[in-house]
Amino acid sequence: MSYRGRYDNFIGGEYVPPANGKYFEDITPVTGKPFCEIARGTAPDVDAAVAAGWKAFPAWGKTSPAERANILNKIADRMEQNLELLAVAETWENGKPVRETLAADIPLAIDHFRYFAGALRAQEGGVSVIDEDTIAYHFHEPLGVVGQIIPWNFPILMAVWKLAPALAAGNCIVLKPAEQTPASIHVWMDLVRDLLPPGVLNIVNGFGIEAGAPLASNPKIRKIAFTGETTTGRLIMQYASENLIPVTLELGGKSPNVFFEDVAAQKDSFYDKALEGFTFFALNQGEVCTCPSRALVQKSIYDGFVADGLDRVKKVKQGNPLDLSTMIGAQASNDQLEKILSYMDIGKQEGAKLLIGGERADLGGDLTDGYYVQPTVFEGQNKMRIFQEEIFGPVLALTSFTDFDDAISIANDTLYGLGAGVWSRNGSQLYRAGRAIEAGRVWSNTYHQYPAHAAFGGYKQSGIGRENHKMMLDHYQQTKNLLVSY
Numbered sequence: 453m454s455y456r457g458r459y460d461n462f463i464g465g466e467y468v469p470p471a472n473g474k475y476f477e478d479i480t481p482v483t484g485k486p487f488c489e490i491a492r493g494t495a496p497d498v499d500a501a502v503a504a505g506w507k508a509f510p511a512w513g514k515t516s517p518a519e520r521a522n523i524l525n526k527i528a529d530r531m532e533q534n535l536e537l538l539a540v541a542e543t544w545e546n547g548k549p550v551r552e553t554l555a556a557d558i559p560l561a562i563d564h565f566r567y568f569a570g571a572l573r574a575q576e577g578g579v580s581v582i583d584e585d586t587i588a589y590h591f592h593e594p595l596g597v598v599g600q601i602i603p604w605n606f607p608i609l610m611a612v613w614k615l616a617p618a619l620a621a622g623n624c625i626v627l628k629p630a631e632q633t634p635a636s637i638h639v640w641m642d643l644v645r646d647l648l649p650p651g652v653l654n655i656v657n658g659f660g661i662e663a664g665a666p667l668a669s670n671p672k673i674r675k676i677a678f679t680g681e682t683t684t685g686r687l688i689m690q691y692a693s694e695n696l697i698p699v700t701l702e703l704g705g706k707s708p709n710v711f712f713e714d715v716a717a718q719k720d721s722f723y724d725k726a727l728e729g730f731t732f733f734a735l736n737q738g739e740v741c742t743c744p745s746r747a748l749v750q751k752s753i754y755d756g757f758v759a760d761g762l763d764r765v766k767k768v769k770q771g772n773p774l775d776l777s778t779m780i781g782a783q784a785s786n787d788q789l790e791k792i793l794s795y796m797d798i799g800k801q802e803g804a805k806l807l808i809g810g811e812r813a814d815l816g817g818d819l820t821d822g823y824y825v826q827p828t829v830f831e832g833q834n835k836m837r838i839f840q841e842e843i844f845g846p847v848l849a850l851t852s853f854t855d856f857d858d859a860i861s862i863a864n865d866t867l868y869g870l871g872a873g874v875w876s877r878n879g880s881q882l883y884r885a886g887r888a889i890e891a892g893r894v895w896s897n898t899y900h901q902y903p904a905h906a907a908f909g910g911y912k913q914s915g916i917g918r919e920n921h922k923m924m925l926d927h928y929q930q931t932k933n934l935l936v937s938y
């Protein structure tokens with residue numbers, strides 16, 4: 453394994469012990485055992501990291517777009533050369549299957565750096581002619597030092613979604629990883645640290661209240677970007693309001709996956725693809741903000757489609773995440789495991805019908821103490837808690853709908869609006885459903901694709917702002933206007 457035994461905070465280009473001298477254990481969900489210790493950062497560490505960022509900013513902020521793009525591309529190259537190392541590190545810390553970290557998480561992160569290197573090179577300023585003698589020049593300028601707080605479900609990719617545009621735009625960064633998965637990003641940092649000047653990227657480890665809150669409320673940062681739960685997002689916005697800084701919030705979801713009756717018109721490859729789409733609630737152990745955690749199936753095909761769908765769920769192989777054939781691995785932490793099990797109880801108590809799963813999975817041997825749960829499907833009504841609250845596990849809440857309007861009404865009957873899937877052979881129906889569902893990303897006849905050049909973010913309580921896409925550069929820049937009379 454590529455991990456060191458201990459990770460301090462990374463400040464000003466050096467690993468620095470935490471001010472309070474305290475550390476906490478990082479536990480692998482694969483076996484439930486600790487494997488390294490992590491600095492328990494607090495406010496003084498955050499202050500030191502923010503100061504290091506401002507020290508580096510005058511030089512970094514003035515590097516040319518070509519220089520920064522070059523560095524981003526070199527980071528991407530370095531990651532590509534170490535793909536396996538990064539994929540295994542993330543799998544070991546998060547519990548997700550290595551086939552996904554190898555094929556999706558790390559390649560997407562690499563592409564993100566390349567995409568923002570290109571977007572930066574293509575970015576242009578503007579000139580407006582005000583009158584015969586007067587010209588207004590519009591410049592993009594970096595914000596300064598920005599804070600970024602990330603969750604544990606894609607430890608490297610969620611960091612890179614924020615790091616790549618912020619670095620491209622010329623900002624310095626203080627990043628706080630999730631306390632459940634703090635080490636993978638240090639494995640990445642060790643690989644690329646020589647490519648970034650000291651202080652450009654600083655990492656303060658620690659818990660939400662102890663390290664995250666001092667970062668989000670730090671008066672010297674110029675923006676806070678956060679990904680995590682909606683309840684935490686509300687707090688982040690409160691902290692940010694004290695200093696009147698912009699926020700980007702990527703929050704929770706309860707995404708509907710809608711199957712219209714024409715998917716079952718023939719038992720062909722399209723039908724097969726839709727059935728695969730039905731199983732996607734279990735992908736990444738359901739620990740995806742856009743997890744299609746509610747399935748809506750049209751009444752006329754309900755029984756047959758659901759029976760075939762459940763057969764497919766039974767074939768999704770669960771096992772050791774480091775095994776290349778494993779499709780579902782371990783939940784990321786014991787807390788998360790307990791939360792999922794408690795929602796299984798809630799589903800049973802509120803009268804939902806358990807169709808499959810519903811318990812912790814004991815995979816035996818070394819994995820007995822790992823955090824595994826069975827992929828689970830409940831049938832019920834959209835008003836139930838298991839339909840309304842984010843479980844963040846491989847638990848599907850399944851219901852039926854009568855017609856198009858009923859489908860849209862159920863799909864939109866939630867606080868959230870992050871993702872959605874619609875499946876139909878009818879292009880016009882797909883388009884109308886895609887427009888009518890209140891979500892920032894609607895997949896049609898596909899799901900779970902996250903290309904760098906497609907804007908991503910939430911409607912309603914799923915967030916504020918967008919990530920990915922070149923528009924992110926704007927979120928990490930401010931506009932300087934020079935109005936000149938000649």
Ligand code: NAD
Pocket residue numbers: 601602603604605610628629630631658659660661663664665668679680681682684685687688701702703704705740741742842844870909910914915
């Ligand atoms: P979380 O809100 O508990 O924690 C996220 C991060 O915030 C962690 O680093 C944590 O330490 C920090 N934090 C917690 N309390 C804080 C506070 N008071 N002040 C500052 N920082 C604080 O979320 P989580 O459980 O780590 O992640 C799962 C959640 O993330 C789910 O709700 C999921 O939907 C969401 N998510 C959203 C997206 C998206 O793009 N919309 C992507 C991934 C995950």
